[in-house]
Amino acid sequence: MLERLRGWSPFDGGALLDDVAAVLDDVPPPEEDSVQLAERLSGHLARLVTISVASEAEQDPTVAQLVVRARTLHADRLPCGRQEAIAHLHRLGWAANELHDRLGLVRPIMRGAR
Incomplete structure (x- = not known):
């Protein structure tokens, strides 16, 4: 348990938003950054x-759908072709952004309900 606590780091919403912005920008990220961005976005998901x-937010139907989508995307590998890789990065970025936004809406409501 102590080792898990030592290795724990708080969720960094700023880093998530930076990565989302990098993949959803009008200019695609450089090809050499694709693997690292995919890994980071999968980690965010x-x-x-x-x-x-943990927060029981997946009781919300929208969060539940986003969680299923996030799990599916997290399991997918980055495709080899450039256009396919960019499309995959876009899907990862949108999924992370939507789940992050929805959690921001749902979690305060859930805390108030307890």
Whole structure:
């Protein structure tokens, strides 16, 4: 348990938004950055899913749908073709952004309901 606490870092919404902006910008990210962006966005999605489950926010139907989508995208690998990779990065970015936004709406309501 102590090791898990030592390795824990708080969720960084700013880093998530930076990565989302990088992939959803009008100019696609450089090809050499695609793998790292996909890994970071997958990590953001995994953390958002964990937050959704732990906070019981996935009781909200929209959050539940976004969690399913996030899990599916998290499991997908980055495609090899440039256009396919950009499309995958866009899907990761939109999923992370939408789940992050929805959690921001739902979690305060849930805290008030307890």
